[in-house]
Amino acid sequence: MDLKALKAQESKRKISKGYMWALFCAVFWGIWYLPGTVVWVLNPFDEMYGEIAGASGDAVSLVVTAVLITAFNALTVMLALMLWNGVLGKFGELGRTLKEFHPCSKWFFLASIFGGPVAILGSFMAMGFIGGAFAAVAALLYPVIGSVLAYYWYGEKISKRAATGIIIIILGGITIFGGGVITELAAGGVPWIGYLGGLMAAAGWGIEGAIAGKGLDISEPDVGLTLRFLGENIIWWIIIVPILAIVGYPMYSFAFQAFEPLTLLVLIFAGITFGFCYVCWYKSFPLIGVGRGQGIGNLYGLCAIIFIFLFFGDVPAWTILVGGTLCVIGSFVMFTEETAALETLRGE
Amino acid sequence: MVQTAAAMEAYNAYWANSFIPGAEIMWMVLILILAVIALWQARTFVSQF
Numbered sequence: 132m133d134l135k136a137l138k139a140q141e142s143k144r145k146i147s148k149g150y151m152w153a154l155f156c157a158v159f160w161g162i163w164y165l166p167g168t169v170v171w172v173l174n175p176f177d178e179m180y181g182e183i184a185g186a187s188g189d190a191v192s193l194v195v196t197a198v199l200i201t202a203f204n205a206l207t208v209m210l211a212l213m214l215w216n217g218v219l220g221k222f223g224e225l226g227r228t229l230k231e232f233h234p235c236s237k238w239f240f241l242a243s244i245f246g247g248p249v250a251i252l253g254s255f256m257a258m259g260f261i262g263g264a265f266a267a268v269a270a271l272l273y274p275v276i277g278s279v280l281a282y283y284w285y286g287e288k289i290s291k292r293a294a295t296g297i298i299i300i301i302l303g304g305i306t307i308f309g310g311g312v313i314t315e316l317a318a319g320g321v322p323w324i325g326y327l328g329g330l331m332a333a334a335g336w337g338i339e340g341a342i343a344g345k346g347l348d349i350s351e352p353d354v355g356l357t358l359r360f361l362g363e364n365i366i367w368w369i370i371i372v373p374i375l376a377i378v379g380y381p382m383y384s385f386a387f388q389a390f391e392p393l394t395l396l397v398l399i400f401a402g403i404t405f406g407f408c409y410v411c412w413y414k415s416f417p418l419i420g421v422g423r424g425q426g427i428g429n430l431y432g433l434c435a436i437i438f439i440f441l442f443f444g445d446v447p448a449w450t451i452l453v454g455g456t457l458c459v460i461g462s463f464v465m466f467t468e469e470t471a472a473l474e475t476l477r478g479e
Numbered sequence: 480m481v482q483t484a485a486a487m488e489a490y491n492a493y494w495a496n497s498f499i500p501g502a503e504i505m506w507m508v509l510i511l512i513l514a515v516i517a518l519w520q521a522r523t524f525v526s527q528f
Contacts, residue, residue, distance in 0.1 A: 155517055165506050172489035174482055218518050219525055393482055400510050407517050442506050444496025
């Protein structure tokens with residue numbers, strides 16, 4: 132076999148692995164909705180929500196409880212990533228990357244700002260003020276922002292075929308959640324703070340992907356993502372949770388009560404799914420590019436519907452079947468792209 | 480804090496209509512299986528690239 136053929140074979144293997152990681156991301160993200168949903172009814176979060184809602188109203192209560200749940204989620208994600216890095220023997224690399232703040236760590240800390248308090252909090256705001264379906268649709272738009280930023284910032288190539296695939300998957304996602312969005316929007320006035328949250332989710336995850344793509348030029352995805360979550364833990368536990376406690380919300384009293392077997396178990400499984408989903412997302416970026424990684428990752432909408440149907444018994448509507456078909460078509464449009472077109476992910 | 484009866488009732492209600500037998504345990508088993516497959520693939524990936 133000549134050198135050219137070997138190079139082509141290597142490139143094909145790399146791309147298929149990239150799609151595999153993006154698919155793993157979608158599956159873990161979809162299954163995360165199981166622990167992510169049930170944790171809200173468990174104590175102490177259930178009682179915390181009730182207590183704060185009594186004093187400050189439902190909307191404020193939802194955001195403050197979401198902050199504590201997200202902070203615990205970030206903590207258990209960190210544990211899951213320690214296991215991941217331990218199994219892969221990457222603790223040494225972790226220390227080395229952490230020390231190199233200027234060339235690489237700074238990108239991951241910056242990514243944690245856009246991914247944590249901007250995207251995740253924005254998503255919870257959209258959920259609380261408008262509804263879950265709207266939040267999911269708003270978040271589905273993040274590959275558009277991610278791929279456009281990656282294109283203008285560091286010239287990542289987006290072929291017509293990849294753009295078509297991303298658009299079909301986004302249309303599929305909108306169809307999946309479309310019925311719910313119409314009901315939610317028809318139900319109330321104009322909850323502008325919810326729309327702001329939706330915009331924060333789409334922009335936050337899109338910008339995070341583009342920043343991560345830059346940081347991953349010079350570091351490992353597994354350790355890069357761990358540093359990104361180290362940054363998110365610092366933001367929640369050292370900045371936001373103490374500020375909310377100073378303002379007068381009972382953050383610490385409820386945080387200590389979270390150490391209850393069932394709550395901890397659900398949080399740990401949320402951490403495994405969210406952590407592994409994120410690490411697979413980051414692993415796909417250097418192999419297939421930010422735009423494609425995020426586009427395939429968007430199949431989480433379809434995966435979430437499947438897992439919710441199987442485990443919660445919620446029967447999907449016809450819109451979900453149409454949307455799901457669109458998602459699968461969009462994925463195939465991207466999978467079947469000539470590998471030669473993907474040999475270089477960046478422009479000259 | 481121990482779980483209240485209301486919290487446990489709400490938690491169990493989620494799994495009550497599941498199509499999968501023993502759903503309240505099986506969702507965790509499925510996550511563990513997927514996690515082991517992902518870790519195994521990550522190990523393979525590290526050795527290949």
